[in-house]
Amino acid sequence: MLSYFETLKLDKKEMVMQAGNLCNYNYFVVKGCLHMYFTTEKGTERTVQFALEGWWLTDFLAFQNHSSTDFNIQAAEKSQVLSISREQQELLLEEFPMLERYFRTIYQIAYGASLIKVKYLYDLSKEEIYLHFTEHFPDFAQRVPQYLIASFLGLTPEYVSEIRAKNRS
Incomplete structure (x- = not known):
């Protein structure tokens, strides 16, 4: 083949x-x-x-x-x-x-x-979309650059950074 x-x-x-x-x-x-x-x-x-x-x-x-x-x-x-x-x-x-x-x-x-x-x-808010994605695909979320994940989810890289900072604190 x-x-x-x-x-x-x-x-x-x-x-x-x-x-x-x-x-x-x-x-x-x-x-x-x-x-x-x-x-x-x-x-x-x-x-x-x-x-x-x-x-x-x-x-x-x-x-x-x-x-x-x-x-x-x-x-x-x-x-x-x-x-x-x-x-x-x-x-x-x-x-x-x-x-x-x-x-x-x-x-x-x-x-x-x-x-x-x-x-x-x-169905989901922008923050919920990101959190759902990273929760269900953690290896993928660690492997792929954040700007590409943001693009895929219809978010800006800056907004993803805000969500990540908020969830770390």
Whole structure:
């Protein structure tokens, strides 16, 4: 199966996908962490998704439709990923049809996680969102830079610092 993939070794902050380009690849994280984000009209980066070891990351809609993406994917730390093109993924699925179920499950989990995030954004205060995240994902919260976590949760890094200082005292 590995013959369908290309191995990429990424330095921290190295890009693998840029907004405006065709989304031709799906990325599997072997080691490290990637984050997917977009840049607002005001120039603010908003992280929409992370991928740690064993996770997949791409703009799934643009990948499926073979269209350009509105997102960037960047290494949040030194990483090793497996990259598979849309064409190679189709060939892989033809040769190993049982992987169809695997990918369906991956997409269902990703969609479900997105729904939960939206629910939290509507249901919880900004402080509760941060505290919930750090309580439920403590290793992740220690590993990923705070400014990326703030971006993912729709907060400013300054506000995250305030929450952290308040909870230390």
